[in-house]
Structure formats: structure tokens, C-alpha cells
Amino acid sequence: MPGSCPGSPLPTFAVNLMNKTRAYGRTVGGLRSLSLQAPAVTLLLLWMLVPLGMTLWFSFQRYNLLMPGMTGFAGLENYEYLLTDPALWSAMGVTLLLVGWVLFITVVGGTLLAVLFQQDFLGRGVARVLAISPFFVMPTVSALVWKNMMMHPANGVLAWLANLFGLPAVDWFSSLPLTSIVIIVAWQWLPFALLILLTAIQSLDDDQVEAARMDGAGPIAVFFFITLPHLKRAISVVIMIEMIFLLTIFAEIFVTTSGGPGLATTNLAYLIYIQALLDFDVGTASAGGVIAIILANIVAIFLVRLVAKNLES
Amino acid sequence: MTTPRYKRFLLAVLAWAIALIIFFPILWMALTGFKTEAAAIADPSFVFSPTLESYVAVHARADYLKFALNSVVVAFGSTLLALLIAIPSAYSMAFLPTPRTKGTLLWMLSTKMLPPVGVLMPIYLLFRDTGLLDTLTGLIIVYTLMNLPIVVWMLYTFFKDLPRDILEAGRMDGASTLQEVRHLLLPLTLPGIASTGLLAVILSWNESFWSLNLTSSDAAPLTAYIASFSSPEGLFWAKLSAASTMAIAPILVFGWLTQKQMVRGLTFGAVK
Numbered sequence: 001m002p003g004s005c006p007g008s009p010l011p012t013f014a015v016n017l018m019n020k021t022r023a024y025g026r027t028v029g030g031l032r033s034l035s036l037q038a039p040a041v042t043l044l045l046l047w048m049l050v051p052l053g054m055t056l057w058f059s060f061q062r063y064n065l066l067m068p069g070m071t072g073f074a075g076l077e078n079y080e081y082l083l084t085d086p087a088l089w090s091a092m093g094v095t096l097l098l099v100g101w102v103l104f105i106t107v108v109g110g111t112l113l114a115v116l117f118q119q120d121f122l123g124r125g126v127a128r129v130l131a132i133s134p135f136f137v138m139p140t141v142s143a144l145v146w147k148n149m150m151m152h153p154a155n156g157v158l159a160w161l162a163n164l165f166g167l168p169a170v171d172w173f174s175s176l177p178l179t180s181i182v183i184i185v186a187w188q189w190l191p192f193a194l195l196i197l198l199t200a201i202q203s204l205d206d207d208q209v210e211a212a213r214m215d216g217a218g219p220i221a222v223f224f225f226i227t228l229p230h231l232k233r234a235i236s237v238v239i240m241i242e243m244i245f246l247l248t249i250f251a252e253i254f255v256t257t258s259g260g261p262g263l264a265t266t267n268l269a270y271l272i273y274i275q276a277l278l279d280f281d282v283g284t285a286s287a288g289g290v291i292a293i294i295l296a297n298i299v300a301i302f303l304v305r306l307v308a309k310n311l312e313s
Numbered sequence: 314m315t316t317p318r319y320k321r322f323l324l325a326v327l328a329w330a331i332a333l334i335i336f337f338p339i340l341w342m343a344l345t346g347f348k349t350e351a352a353a354i355a356d357p358s359f360v361f362s363p364t365l366e367s368y369v370a371v372h373a374r375a376d377y378l379k380f381a382l383n384s385v386v387v388a389f390g391s392t393l394l395a396l397l398i399a400i401p402s403a404y405s406m407a408f409l410p411t412p413r414t415k416g417t418l419l420w421m422l423s424t425k426m427l428p429p430v431g432v433l434m435p436i437y438l439l440f441r442d443t444g445l446l447d448t449l450t451g452l453i454i455v456y457t458l459m460n461l462p463i464v465v466w467m468l469y470t471f472f473k474d475l476p477r478d479i480l481e482a483g484r485m486d487g488a489s490t491l492q493e494v495r496h497l498l499l500p501l502t503l504p505g506i507a508s509t510g511l512l513a514v515i516l517s518w519n520e521s522f523w524s525l526n527l528t529s530s531d532a533a534p535l536t537a538y539i540a541s542f543s544s545p546e547g548l549f550w551a552k553l554s555a556a557s558t559m560a561i562a563p564i565l566v567f568g569w570l571t572q573k574q575m576v577r578g579l580t581f582g583a584v585k
Contacts, residue, residue, distance in 0.1 A: 140539040277433075299426075300423060
């Protein structure tokens with residue numbers, strides 16, 4: 001993901017950090033490190049500023065690839081068009097529901113599973129590997145496997161299971177489209193939460209747990225008063241990283257529902273894609289892009305702060 | 314205090330049941346790849362006579378190999394390029410820290426925060442105007458820049474873990490910076506560099522936003538090829554399964570191998 005937002009919080013704490021570390025700085029080392037870092041910094045700076053500047057510029061222009069005659073400064077027209085379009089608000093709602101539900105499922109599920117897989121049992125290593133595997137499957141494969149082989153109303157495994165219990169088969173993508181997408185995306189990201197939280201839980205002090213047990217704390221009390229506080233930071237990292245990625249889920253929608261039926265599964269990313277590469281409306285798509293950037297940056301501010309705090313210690 | 318045996322047994326059963334349920338779609342896909350098309354859409358069954366006909370059919374379509382090769386070139390090309398650009402940068406951040414170092418690191422992290430869809434239009438138009446649309450070069454450029462912040466961060470954390478005395482000793486013996494890097498730093502941090510590279514390969518291999526939007530046929534990697542099975546005429550489940558299994562198998566193994574170090578990279582060192 002390229003770019004950063006002009007409104008990002010970096011300047012202030014970049015300055016703070018500079019002041020804190022100024023004492024170690026040396027001019028000679030500074031010059032040498034400048035030249036060593038130059039390629040990476042220059043490339044990232046270009047990768048960030050050029051597209052960002054262009055998106056901002058386009059968002060104020062009348063610019064449609066299908067209507068070459070229509071050009072010029074549009075002022076806030078694109079934004080006005082977008083903000084008064086019910087499709088945008090529907091897409092915002094879909095984005096929010098998708099992010100909210102997947103976060104809920106993966107964070108709660110991931111925490112419980114991390115505790116479970118931390119226990120000592122036969123074949124724990126293999127079971128863990130199986131459980132984190134979906135995270136490494138490419139999104140287009142996950143989405144199509146679920147769409148065809150799991151959720152297909154006639155030949156899918158879920159339909160077969162429902163049949164077995166005498167229940168009617170569910171036509172997942174037409175009757176519960178957003179739920180289906182949530183299931184697929186949660187299946188991909190639950191392993192991510194599990195992987196991170198399992199790593200974090202391993203640094204939990206066994207003596208502390210043992211001491212609490214001696215004092216008569218049951219497993220539930222241990223979970224709420226020792227494990228959960230210990231995982232607090234890891235959980236917030238999981239939430240923020242997932243939010244940034246989930247805000248712009250694309251491939252899973254692209255290969256399953258194409259945003260439909262109607263607008264039922266069109267999230268912000270898919271709406272911008274429709275405007276950009278199907279309608280070729282550069283101006284409106286860019287205005288949508290700016291909105292997506294602002295949303296992502298609200299989350300990013302908190303994540304960068306947290307990482308910065310960690311860097312100091 | 315020990316947990317009673319029956320409780321531990323129940324716990325093991327529960328954990329294994331959940332692990333198998335989570336893994337089931339992948340297992341099912343792998344099995345379906347060995348079925349005939351007729352068996353693939355018949356009632357689910359673990360009992361069937363395995364056949365390689367779908368694998369043969371997928372390979373017979375010469376284009377599968379083309380897409381697979383595209384994935385390999387793009388994933389490994391962008392990873393090598395990112396490592397080449399990132400190693401000097403991470404070296405200077407770890408061993409020659411200046412007042413700017415932490416600020417630069419955080420700024421690099423923040424460049425990962427921008428949603429790709431926010432800059433879809435400019436990148437698409439720039440690529441169209443420079444002839445990079447649907448080329449391997451174009452995808453390699455995007456993936457290199459996409460992964461550069463993570464690669465710098467991971468290398469930085471690995472380099473910082475290296476005891477400084479070792480490099481100092483090398484310098485005392487009259488090693489130049491280049492010798493120091495080649496004969497001390499790189500060999501000593503090779504496991505870290507390898508897992509950084511593997512993470513970058515995994516991320517590029519699975520990337521499915523730019524690959525779907527910036528390629529159409531010539532440079533399409535496996536993610537885009539698999540997406541073509543979503544069209545109604547592409548409902549060949551056994552072939553889809555065979556192709557998908559081949560597409561994810563190597564990456565799954567990479568993922569299993571690097572899961573520990575990957576946490577570092579994915580959380581920017583916030584969880585170790």
C-alpha cells in the first residue's frame with residue numbers, strides 16, 4: 001500500500017523523536033547514513049507523493065475517460081456528487097458492517113483459540129499449523145473455494161450438511177450475501193489473529209498464573225485478570241492492522257458477488273473500482289479515493305503512535 | 314497442580330476438531346483436485362478413485378505455466394529488488410543511527426497505511442501512459458514499493474539484534490564497510506534475511522488488488538488466473554481445485570516455515 005496522508009500525525013512525533021535522540025547524532029555518520037538510505041527513502045517518497053498528489057488533483061477535476069471533451073476545474077462537484085449519492089452511504093454501511101463483524105469474530109475467536117492452542121496436547125504443533133494455514137491462501141482461491149465447494153446451494157458441502165440434518169439448503173450468495181463475504185473474510189483473518197496472539201501469549205509468565213491459581217483463581221478469573229491484560233497490546237495491534245486491510249477488501253467481492261445483488265456487498269473499495277475502471281469516471285473515483293484515504297488514516301494515526309511507543313522502549 | 318487426564322483429553326479433542334474445521338476447505342480443495350469433474354460435483358465423499366486428469370488438463374492448457382511463471386518472476390523479482398534497496402538502508406539505521414532514524418522508520422511504516430484503492434486511478438493512468446499496464450516490470454515495481462517498508466523494518470530489527478562487538482572487532486581488524494557487510498553482517502543475519510525475503514514473497518504471491526486491476530493477460534499472475542474461474546463458463550471444480558492447489562502449495566509451506574519471524578514483520582516489531 002503506497003502513500004501517506006498529509007494529515008498524518010508523523011511530523012509532530014518525528015520532531016519529538018528527533019529531539020530525544022539528537023544527543024547520539026554525528027554529522028559524519030549522518031552523511032553516510034543519508035546516502036545509504038537515499039534509495040529507499042527517495043523511492044518511497046515518490047511512491048507516496050506522486051499518486052497522492054494526483055488523486056487529490058483529479059478529485060477536483062471534471063475528468064471522464066469516456067467523455068474526452070469534458071474537462072476543467074470541478075471544484076467540489078465530485079465530492080458533492082459522491083456525498084449525495086445513496087450508493088456511497090450504502091457502501092460506507094457495507095464497509096462498516098464487514099469490518100465490524102470480521103473484527104469481532106477474529107479478535108474474540110483468535111483470543112479464545114490462542115488460549116486453547118497454548119495448552120499442552122498431543123500434536124499441538126501440527127494442529128497450530130493447520131489452524132493458521134488459511135492466512136497463506138491467496139484471496140481469489142479462498143473466495144472461489146468457499147463460493148463453489150462450500151456454499152454452492154446444490155453441490156456445496158454446507159448444502160449437503162444441511163440436507164443431512166433435514167434442513168433446507170441456503171442459497172448463500174443470494175439470500176445472505178454480506179454474511180457470506182463476512183464468513184470468507186473472517187476465515188482468512190482468524191488465523192492472522194491467532195498467529196499474532198499465540199506469539200504474544202507465549203511471553204506470559206507461568207509463575208504469575210501459577211501464583212494466581214494458588215490463591216484460588218479459577219481458569220475464568222485467570223483469563224480475565226491475567227491473560228487478557230497481558231494480551232492487550234497484541235489485541236490492539238491485531239485490531240488496527242486488520243482494520244487497515246479490511247477497510248479495502250476487494251478480491252473476495254470481485255470474484256464472488258461483484259458487489260451484488262444490487263449494492264448489497266459493494267464496499268467503498270468496490271464502489272471506487274466501479275467508478276474507476278468500469279465507468280472510467282476519474283474525478284469521482286478520485287474523490288472516493290480521498291475519502292478512503294481519510295478513513296484509513298484515522299486508524300493509522302493510532303497504530304503509528306502505538307508502534308512509536310514500542311520503538312522507544 | 315495438574316489438570317485431570319480426562320479434561321486434557323477433551324481439550325485435545327476440541328483443539329484438533331477446531332483445527333480440522335478451519336483447515337477443512339483447503340483439504341477439501343486438495344481432494345477435489347484429484348476427482349473427476351463428475352465426482353467433484355457429486356455428493357461430498359472422502360471415498361473416490363483418485364485421478365490426475367484435472368492436473369493433466371490444467372497443465373495441458375499451456376497458459377497455466379505462463380501464469381505460474383509470471384507469479385514466480387514477479388514475487389521473486391520484487392523481493393530481490395526490495396532486499397537490495399532495503400539492506401543498505403536498514404544497515405545504516407541499525408549501525409549508524411542519527412536523530413532522524415526513528416522518524417524515518419515511522420514514516421516508512423505510515424506509507425503502508427494508505428489504501429491501494431485510494432491511488433488506483435493515478436497508478437492506472439501512469440501505467441497506461443508509460444506502457445507499464447499488463448507488464449511484469451510494472452507489477453514488480455508496485456510490489457517492490459509495496460513491500461519495501463516491511464522489508465526495511467524487519468531487516469532493521471534483525472540487524473539490531475546482532476551484537477555490536479562483532480562488527481567492531483571486524484573494523485578493528487581493518488575490514489572496510491563493504492567487507493564488514495559481506496563477510497560479517499550478511500552471513501550472521503542470513504536466517505533473518507531469509508525469513509524477511511520469504512514474507513515478501515508470500516505477500517507478493519498472494520497480492521490480489523493490483524494484480525487484478527493492472528494486468529489482463531500477458532502479465533497476469535496466478536491470483537488473476539484463478540479469478541478467471543469465477544465466470545459462469547469456468548465452473549470446472551476439479552480443474553479449479555487442481556490449479557488452486559498448485560497455486561497455494563509452495564506458499565503454504567513457506568508460511569509454515571516462517572510463521573514465528575513473520576509475526577515480527579506483520580506487526581512491525583510491536584509483537585515479538
